[in-house]
Amino acid sequence: MYGKGILKGLGVTLKRFVNTYVDDIAWMGRRYFKPEGIAHRSSKDTRGIFTIQYPEEKLPTPEEFRYVPFLVYDEAEGGEKEVRCTSCGICSKVCPPQCIWIVRTVDPKTNKPIPQPAEFYIDADICMNCGFCAEYCPFDAIKMDHDYEIASYGRNVFNLDKLLKPASYYASIRPENATREDEARRAKEAAKAAAAAAKKE
C-alpha cells in the first residue's frame, strides 16, 4: 500500500506528542523549573518535550565542567588573600592558544624573583577552555570555572582582580576535586615537616 511508510512515521510523531502530555500529567507540574524535573528530562527515561527553558532553567553543570580559568586564593585569618600562584609559568607555557600572560614579581632591592605574580592576565576571548592550565598546575592555583555567562560588549581580558576567587568558591563548584587535592597537599606538607624535623635532629 502506498503511503504506509508515511502513516507509520506519523504514528511515531503522534506518540511523541501524546507522551509529552502524559509525562506532564504524571509529574503534576514538577516536570519544569524543578531540579528533579530537569534531572528527569535529561535522563534515559525522558519522553516528549525535553528542552531546557534557558535562562529560567539551567542544566546542572557536572563537576568536571570547564570554562575560562580563575586563580584560587586561600583566606588567611586576617582576611588577607594568600594567592596560591607562584608565577612559575607552567600554565602559560602549556596554554595552546597562548592566552595567559604573567609578570613575575621581582624584589626591587635584590632584583631576585619572588614567587608570586605581579600581574596575571587571561585573554578570555582567545582562551579555548581546554583545561590544560588547571591540569598541569603543580600548586592547584589555577582552576577551571563553572561560570559560563561571561558575554560582554567589550573584550574580555581578565586581570588579577577579576581572576582571583576564594578556595571556598572552588570547593563549592568542585567538591570532590577540592577535597582530594586538599588531602594530597596536607599529606605532602606533613611529609615535608617530618623530613625537616628529622633533619634538625
Place this chain on the structure above:
Amino acid sequence: MATLSSPAGATQAETLNLAAKFPGVVVPDERENYSGWIVEKDSLVEVAKFLRDELSYDLLSSVTGVDYLPEEKMEVVYQVYKTTGGPGTFFKVQIPRVDPMEIPSVIEIWPGADFQEREIWDLYGIKFTGHPDLRRILTWEGFEGHPMRKDWQEPFYEEETKPYKSRWPEGGHVHAENKNPYSDNLRFPEKFDPEKWTPTDPEEALYASLKKATITDEEGLETDQIIVNMGPQHPSTHGVFRAVVVLDGETVTSLKPVMGYLHRNHEKIGERNTFLQNMPYTDRLDYFNSMTNNWGYSLAVEKLMGIEVTERAEYIRVIMAELTRIQNHLIWIGMMLNDLGTYFTPALYAFEERELILDIFEAASGSRMMCNYHRFGGVVRDVPAEAFEKIKGLVYDRLPGKIEEFERLLSENEILVSRLKGKGFLSAEDAIATSTTGPVLRASGVPYDIRRADPYGIYDQFDFDVVTRPESDMYARYAVRIEEMRQSLRILEQALKGIPEGPVMPGKAIYQVRVPAGEAYGRIEAPKGELGFYVISNGKPNPWRYHVRAPSFINLTALEMMCVGNKVADFVAILGAIDIVLGELDR
C-alpha cells in the same frame, strides 16, 4: 594488546620485490624511525602502477608534502593500502627545494589524488605535471606564497614555535591587533603596486575547468548550459561551502566544489604547537566527533613515542568512540532529512538522543563538544561512576529502541525512499579509485572498515559486523549508517561488560612529552571515514610536520561522479549523504 599497523612490518615481505624490481630507482627509506621507500621522481608513475596493479594497493589513503628546509629538500609522501585489509606501505619522492618544483601526478592511477595534489600545490608550491586542474584549493586565487613552507610566516607572526617567550616572566598583555600587521611579515606579489593594480576575475580558471558545451539540436536551435553557484551561503551546504554546477536544463553535467572558506591553516598552527597543545586543536576539526579526532592524533604520537595505552583507557576510548559514532550518525540523519525538506522533526528527535550522549561526554571530559579527552598513553581522567550508569542505561535500555523508532519514522517513508533510491550512484570501483572511505565506501559494497581491516586499539577483541550495502546509492548510505549504529551498540555492550579496573594513564601526566625523531601515521575509522594523522618529529618539543587526512575533504573527490546525470535538487541530498563537516574539510 593489539598490534598497531606498522608500515615497517608490512613492507618486509615486499622488500625484495620493490627494490629488486626497480633497481636504482627505488631504495628503502633508511632514516631512523622512517619506513617505506624513496622513489626517483621519473619512475614514480611506473612504481605506482606496479603497486596498484601487481601488489593490489588500490586505496591511496593520503598524499602529503613535507618541507625539509635544513636539508634543502621537499618530499611528497604517499600512503597506500589494500581494501582487502592489512597494513599499508609508504613511498616518497624527494626533490631539491628549488622552484619550480615538479613531480608527475598519480591522478591517472589513483584519481583520489586529485584534491590532495591540489592541496600540496597550494600549501607547498609543488607542481604536479599531468594534473588536469592544478589550481589552489584551500587558499584564495590571489594568495601570495605557499603557507606550509617552513620559511613562510603569517601576519602577526610571533615566533617559530610555542611557548612564546613574551608570555612569561614579563608577560604584560598585548592585543594581537595592536601589533602592526603591515610589518615585514606581510607579503605582496613581486612588483606589486596598489596604484596600478587592476583586478582580474580570479575565478576565470575555475569556470574554465568546467565542462561546458553549447548543444545544437536537429533543427539548428542552440541551447546553452548554464552555470549555477550553489553557496558559499546556502542552507544546504552545511557551512560555507560552494559548488559550481553546470546545468543542462535541470540535469547536472559538470560540477566543481570550491572550498577553503573556513581555512585557518590548521597544520601550520599544529607545527607551531607542542605535541600536547595540538590535542585541543584536533577537537575543532570535525567538531561533532572530537573524541575520535583525539584518538587519531594520540594514536600517531603514541606510535612515535612507543608507549602502551593502559587497558582501562583502551576500553574507555572504545566506549567513547562508539558513542561518538552513534551521535554522529544520529545528527547525520537529522541533517540529511533537513536537506530533503523535513524541517527539524527528525533532526530534533535525533538531537534528543545526542544530547544524552553529550551529557556523558561533559561529565567525563568537562565539555560537550570540545572534549580534549585523550592524552598520550591514556585518557585524562576516569569516567565518573554516575556517567557509567548513564552509558549503561542508554546502551541497554534506550538507544536500541530509539534506533527502531527512527526506522519506523523514516525507512519506509515513500518520500524519503523515492528521493534517495537510485540517486547519487557511485560504483565500487569509482569509490575505491577516488579514495572515499567510511560509510560512503561501504554503501558501495566494499567491506572496508579500519576497525577490522587494520585494527587499532583493542578493536580486534570485539565481535561486530562490517556493514555494507550493494546498491551504491543514497539509500544505501542511509541504511549503512542506521545499521552501523546497531553495530556500535553491540561493541558498546561488549566493552561495558569487559572493562577492567585500573589506571587510565600509564604514569604521571607530563606536559613536555619527549617524542623521538621519526614519522608515524595513525589512522582510525572515524564516523565520517578514515581519519589519519601523519606526524613527523625531529626530536624537538614541536612536531616538524603535522598533517590531517580529513575524510570529509577526500570523500568530496567523488562528489562530481555522484552528481553528474542527477537533477540539481538532488545535489543537495547527495552532498548531505556524503556527510561533510567544514571544520575538517577546510582545516
